[in-house]
Amino acid sequence: MSANASSGEAIADREVVITRTYDVPARLLFEAWSKPEHLMKWFGPVGWPLTLCEVDFRKGGRFRFAMTGPSGEQNQPFGGEYLEIVPNRKIVFDNAFEAPGSEKMIMTITFDEKGGKTLLTYHTLFASAVMKREYVGMGFAEGAGSGLDQLAAVVAAMKTV
Amino acid sequence: MTPASTEALDLVFAALADPTRRAILARLAAGEATVNELVAPSDLSQPPVSKHLRVLERAGLVSRGRDAQFRPVRLEAAPLAGAAQWLGDYRRFWAESLDRLDTYVKELKRKEGRRVSKRKQR
Numbered sequence: 473m474s475a476n477a478s479s480g481e482a483i484a485d486r487e488v489v490i491t492r493t494y495d496v497p498a499r500l501l502f503e504a505w506s507k508p509e510h511l512m513k514w515f516g517p518v519g520w521p522l523t524l525c526e527v528d529f530r531k532g533g534r535f536r537f538a539m540t541g542p543s544g545e546q547n548q549p550f551g552g553e554y555l556e557i558v559p560n561r562k563i564v565f566d567n568a569f570e571a572p573g574s575e576k577m578i579m580t581i582t583f584d585e586k587g588g589k590t591l592l593t594y595h596t597l598f599a600s601a602v603m604k605r606e607y608v609g610m611g612f613a614e615g616a617g618s619g620l621d622q623l624a625a626v627v628a629a630m631k632t633v
Numbered sequence: 634m635t636p637a638s639t640e641a642l643d644l645v646f647a648a649l650a651d652p653t654r655r656a657i658l659a660r661l662a663a664g665e666a667t668v669n670e671l672v673a674p675s676d677l678s679q680p681p682v683s684k685h686l687r688v689l690e691r692a693g694l695v696s697r698g699r700d701a702q703f704r705p706v707r708l709e710a711a712p713l714a715g716a717a718q719w720l721g722d723y724r725r726f727w728a729e730s731l732d733r734l735d736t737y738v739k740e741l742k743r744k745e746g747r748r749v750s751k752r753k754q755r
Contacts, residue, residue: 500738
Protein backbone atom coordinates (compact mmCIF):
# COMPACT_ATOMS: atom_id res chain seq x y z
CA MET A 473 0.00 0.00 0.00
CA SER A 474 1.46 3.32 -0.98
CA ALA A 475 -0.21 6.63 -0.27
CA ASN A 476 2.59 8.62 -1.69
CA ALA A 477 5.05 6.69 -3.76
CA SER A 478 7.45 9.59 -4.03
CA SER A 479 7.82 9.70 -0.26
CA GLY A 480 10.74 7.46 0.53
CA GLU A 481 9.90 7.58 4.21
CA ALA A 482 9.50 4.34 6.13
CA ILE A 483 5.90 3.20 6.57
CA ALA A 484 6.40 3.13 10.35
CA ASP A 485 7.01 6.89 10.32
CA ARG A 486 3.75 7.48 8.51
CA GLU A 487 1.35 5.08 10.21
CA VAL A 488 -0.75 4.90 13.34
CA VAL A 489 -2.34 1.64 14.42
CA ILE A 490 -5.11 1.48 16.97
CA THR A 491 -6.77 -1.80 17.97
CA ARG A 492 -9.89 -2.52 19.97
CA THR A 493 -11.85 -5.60 20.88
CA TYR A 494 -15.62 -5.36 20.94
CA ASP A 495 -17.99 -7.82 22.55
CA VAL A 496 -20.18 -8.03 19.45
CA PRO A 497 -20.07 -9.88 16.12
CA ALA A 498 -18.24 -8.27 13.20
CA ARG A 499 -21.41 -7.70 11.17
CA LEU A 500 -22.74 -5.21 13.76
CA LEU A 501 -19.51 -3.21 13.68
CA PHE A 502 -19.43 -3.31 9.90
CA GLU A 503 -23.03 -2.08 9.90
CA ALA A 504 -22.13 0.74 12.32
CA TRP A 505 -19.39 1.83 9.90
CA SER A 506 -21.44 1.67 6.74
CA LYS A 507 -24.65 3.68 7.31
CA PRO A 508 -25.15 7.37 8.15
CA GLU A 509 -27.88 6.64 10.71
CA HIS A 510 -25.33 4.58 12.67
CA LEU A 511 -22.24 6.72 12.01
CA MET A 512 -24.01 9.79 13.31
CA LYS A 513 -24.53 8.03 16.64
CA TRP A 514 -20.89 7.43 17.41
CA PHE A 515 -18.36 9.02 15.04
CA GLY A 516 -16.33 11.83 16.57
CA PRO A 517 -15.19 12.74 20.07
CA VAL A 518 -17.64 13.59 22.84
CA GLY A 519 -19.14 17.03 22.19
CA TRP A 520 -18.29 16.96 18.46
CA PRO A 521 -21.21 15.22 16.74
CA LEU A 522 -21.34 14.64 12.99
CA THR A 523 -23.69 17.21 11.52
CA LEU A 524 -22.91 16.37 7.91
CA CYS A 525 -22.81 12.70 6.95
CA GLU A 526 -23.17 11.73 3.30
CA VAL A 527 -22.25 8.16 2.51
CA ASP A 528 -22.23 6.30 -0.80
CA PHE A 529 -21.08 3.01 0.62
CA ARG A 530 -19.66 1.05 -2.31
CA LYS A 531 -16.25 0.69 -3.89
CA GLY A 532 -15.53 3.97 -5.68
CA GLY A 533 -18.33 5.69 -3.74
CA ARG A 534 -17.58 8.78 -1.67
CA PHE A 535 -18.32 10.01 1.82
CA ARG A 536 -18.44 13.52 3.23
CA PHE A 537 -18.48 14.32 6.94
CA ALA A 538 -18.33 17.40 9.12
CA MET A 539 -18.53 17.80 12.88
CA THR A 540 -19.93 20.61 14.93
CA GLY A 541 -18.13 21.54 18.13
CA PRO A 542 -19.32 23.18 21.33
CA SER A 543 -19.15 26.62 19.66
CA GLY A 544 -22.03 25.56 17.41
CA GLU A 545 -20.04 26.24 14.27
CA GLN A 546 -19.58 23.44 11.78
CA ASN A 547 -15.94 22.48 11.22
CA GLN A 548 -14.25 22.07 7.89
CA PRO A 549 -15.83 19.13 6.03
CA PHE A 550 -13.65 16.15 5.22
CA GLY A 551 -14.17 13.08 3.10
CA GLY A 552 -12.86 10.70 0.52
CA GLU A 553 -13.45 7.58 -1.49
CA TYR A 554 -14.12 3.98 -0.47
CA LEU A 555 -11.23 2.08 -2.04
CA GLU A 556 -12.13 -1.42 -0.90
CA ILE A 557 -15.09 -2.97 0.88
CA VAL A 558 -15.23 -6.60 2.00
CA PRO A 559 -18.51 -7.14 3.89
CA ASN A 560 -17.94 -7.79 7.60
CA ARG A 561 -14.17 -8.02 7.04
CA LYS A 562 -12.60 -4.82 5.77
CA ILE A 563 -13.17 -1.21 4.76
CA VAL A 564 -10.48 0.92 3.10
CA PHE A 565 -10.95 4.60 2.33
CA ASP A 566 -8.93 7.71 1.80
CA ASN A 567 -9.71 10.86 3.69
CA ALA A 568 -8.71 14.52 3.60
CA PHE A 569 -10.02 17.88 4.70
CA GLU A 570 -11.72 19.91 1.99
CA ALA A 571 -9.01 22.54 1.92
CA PRO A 572 -6.51 23.44 -0.79
CA GLY A 573 -3.30 21.43 -0.46
CA SER A 574 -4.78 19.16 2.17
CA GLU A 575 -2.95 15.84 2.25
CA LYS A 576 -4.70 12.48 2.22
CA MET A 577 -4.56 9.70 4.74
CA ILE A 578 -5.60 6.16 3.96
CA MET A 579 -7.55 4.27 6.61
CA THR A 580 -7.84 0.51 6.62
CA ILE A 581 -10.30 -0.96 9.08
CA THR A 582 -10.23 -4.71 9.52
CA PHE A 583 -12.79 -6.75 11.41
CA ASP A 584 -11.53 -9.99 12.91
CA GLU A 585 -14.26 -11.99 14.64
CA LYS A 586 -13.49 -14.82 17.07
CA GLY A 587 -16.04 -16.46 19.35
CA GLY A 588 -18.55 -13.62 19.13
CA LYS A 589 -15.93 -10.95 19.88
CA THR A 590 -14.41 -8.78 17.21
CA LEU A 591 -10.95 -7.29 17.04
CA LEU A 592 -10.96 -4.09 15.05
CA THR A 593 -7.69 -2.73 13.70
CA TYR A 594 -7.67 0.89 12.64
CA HIS A 595 -4.67 1.50 10.49
CA THR A 596 -3.97 5.03 9.29
CA LEU A 597 -1.32 5.70 6.70
CA PHE A 598 -0.47 9.39 6.43
CA ALA A 599 0.91 10.89 3.23
CA SER A 600 4.13 11.85 5.03
CA ALA A 601 5.89 11.66 8.36
CA VAL A 602 5.32 15.39 8.75
CA MET A 603 1.58 14.92 8.29
CA LYS A 604 1.57 12.17 10.89
CA ARG A 605 3.38 14.40 13.37
CA GLU A 606 0.88 17.18 12.70
CA TYR A 607 -2.06 14.92 13.44
CA VAL A 608 -0.69 12.84 16.24
CA GLY A 609 1.23 15.59 17.93
CA MET A 610 -1.21 18.46 17.63
CA GLY A 611 -1.91 18.54 21.33
CA PHE A 612 1.80 18.75 22.07
CA ALA A 613 2.19 21.92 20.03
CA GLU A 614 -0.93 23.54 21.39
CA GLY A 615 -0.75 23.39 25.12
CA ALA A 616 2.00 21.29 26.49
CA GLY A 617 5.11 23.33 25.82
CA SER A 618 8.22 22.54 23.89
CA GLY A 619 9.80 20.56 26.72
CA LEU A 620 7.51 17.70 25.83
CA ASP A 621 8.85 17.33 22.30
CA GLN A 622 11.73 15.34 23.65
CA LEU A 623 9.35 13.07 25.50
CA ALA A 624 7.25 12.58 22.40
CA ALA A 625 10.35 11.11 20.80
CA VAL A 626 10.88 8.90 23.84
CA VAL A 627 7.34 7.62 23.66
CA ALA A 628 7.63 7.03 19.94
CA ALA A 629 10.64 4.86 20.60
CA MET A 630 8.60 2.70 22.96
CA LYS A 631 6.18 1.01 20.67
CA THR A 632 6.08 -2.01 22.94
CA VAL A 633 3.48 -0.51 25.29
CA MET B 634 -3.90 0.33 25.78
CA THR B 635 -6.48 1.42 28.31
CA PRO B 636 -7.09 5.13 28.82
CA ALA B 637 -5.32 6.38 31.93
CA SER B 638 -7.44 7.64 34.82
CA THR B 639 -7.70 11.38 35.36
CA GLU B 640 -5.79 11.21 38.65
CA ALA B 641 -3.01 9.19 37.07
CA LEU B 642 -2.78 11.73 34.23
CA ASP B 643 -2.67 14.60 36.75
CA LEU B 644 0.32 12.98 38.45
CA VAL B 645 2.06 12.33 35.14
CA PHE B 646 1.60 15.87 33.85
CA ALA B 647 2.64 17.39 37.18
CA ALA B 648 5.76 15.23 37.08
CA LEU B 649 6.52 16.31 33.51
CA ALA B 650 6.12 20.00 34.32
CA ASP B 651 9.75 20.37 35.33
CA PRO B 652 12.83 20.52 33.09
CA THR B 653 15.07 18.56 35.47
CA ARG B 654 12.57 15.73 35.68
CA ARG B 655 12.20 15.69 31.89
CA ALA B 656 15.99 15.55 31.56
CA ILE B 657 16.06 12.61 34.00
CA LEU B 658 13.44 10.77 31.93
CA ALA B 659 15.29 11.46 28.71
CA ARG B 660 18.46 10.07 30.31
CA LEU B 661 16.60 6.97 31.52
CA ALA B 662 15.20 6.39 28.03
CA ALA B 663 18.77 5.43 27.12
CA GLY B 664 18.85 2.82 29.90
CA GLU B 665 18.58 2.44 33.66
CA ALA B 666 20.92 4.46 35.88
CA THR B 667 21.88 4.77 39.52
CA VAL B 668 21.10 7.95 41.44
CA ASN B 669 24.79 8.87 41.29
CA GLU B 670 24.79 8.54 37.53
CA LEU B 671 21.78 10.82 37.36
CA VAL B 672 23.34 13.39 39.66
CA ALA B 673 26.57 13.59 37.64
CA PRO B 674 25.30 15.40 34.51
CA SER B 675 22.92 17.69 36.39
CA ASP B 676 23.95 20.76 38.33
CA LEU B 677 22.15 19.40 41.34
CA SER B 678 23.35 17.61 44.43
CA GLN B 679 21.87 14.30 45.41
CA PRO B 680 19.00 15.39 47.70
CA PRO B 681 17.13 17.42 45.03
CA VAL B 682 17.59 14.64 42.48
CA SER B 683 16.19 12.13 44.97
CA LYS B 684 13.25 14.44 45.51
CA HIS B 685 12.61 14.62 41.76
CA LEU B 686 12.83 10.84 41.59
CA ARG B 687 10.18 10.50 44.28
CA VAL B 688 7.82 12.69 42.21
CA LEU B 689 8.51 10.58 39.13
CA GLU B 690 8.05 7.39 41.12
CA ARG B 691 4.70 8.55 42.48
CA ALA B 692 3.55 9.23 38.92
CA GLY B 693 4.63 5.69 38.01
CA LEU B 694 7.15 7.04 35.50
CA VAL B 695 10.16 5.38 37.09
CA SER B 696 10.77 2.36 39.28
CA ARG B 697 13.69 1.50 41.56
CA GLY B 698 15.56 -1.77 41.53
CA ARG B 699 15.67 -4.05 44.56
CA ASP B 700 19.43 -4.04 44.87
CA ALA B 701 19.74 -2.27 48.24
CA GLN B 702 23.08 -0.68 47.46
CA PHE B 703 22.57 0.76 43.98
CA ARG B 704 18.82 0.62 43.40
CA PRO B 705 19.03 1.48 39.70
CA VAL B 706 16.28 3.74 38.40
CA ARG B 707 14.30 2.53 35.42
CA LEU B 708 11.93 4.37 33.10
CA GLU B 709 8.35 3.04 33.10
CA ALA B 710 6.78 3.73 29.73
CA ALA B 711 3.11 2.93 30.31
CA PRO B 712 2.05 6.22 31.99
CA LEU B 713 3.94 8.15 29.31
CA ALA B 714 2.02 6.32 26.64
CA GLY B 715 -1.21 7.23 28.46
CA ALA B 716 -0.17 10.86 28.52
CA ALA B 717 0.85 10.80 24.86
CA GLN B 718 -2.48 9.27 23.97
CA TRP B 719 -4.28 12.03 25.81
CA LEU B 720 -2.14 14.68 24.15
CA GLY B 721 -2.18 13.32 20.63
CA ASP B 722 -5.41 14.69 19.23
CA TYR B 723 -5.67 12.06 16.55
CA ARG B 724 -5.45 9.23 19.05
CA ARG B 725 -7.80 11.03 21.40
CA PHE B 726 -10.25 11.54 18.56
CA TRP B 727 -10.28 7.82 17.92
CA ALA B 728 -10.20 6.77 21.56
CA GLU B 729 -13.37 8.73 22.22
CA SER B 730 -15.05 7.72 18.96
CA LEU B 731 -14.28 4.09 19.61
CA ASP B 732 -15.65 4.27 23.15
CA ARG B 733 -18.84 5.65 21.70
CA LEU B 734 -18.88 2.95 19.02
CA ASP B 735 -18.53 0.34 21.77
CA THR B 736 -21.57 1.69 23.60
CA TYR B 737 -23.53 1.97 20.38
CA VAL B 738 -22.89 -1.54 19.02
CA LYS B 739 -23.72 -3.05 22.41
CA GLU B 740 -27.06 -1.27 22.14
CA LEU B 741 -27.53 -2.66 18.61
CA LYS B 742 -26.78 -6.13 19.94
CA ARG B 743 -29.27 -5.73 22.78
CA LYS B 744 -31.99 -4.55 20.40
CA GLU B 745 -31.26 -7.48 18.11
CA GLY B 746 -31.46 -9.85 21.08
CA ARG B 747 -34.84 -8.42 22.05
CA ARG B 748 -36.18 -8.93 18.54
CA VAL B 749 -34.95 -12.51 18.49
CA SER B 750 -36.48 -13.35 21.87
CA LYS B 751 -39.79 -11.76 20.84
CA ARG B 752 -39.85 -13.94 17.77
CA LYS B 753 -39.16 -16.98 19.92
CA GLN B 754 -42.03 -16.09 22.25
CA ARG B 755 -44.51 -16.00 19.39
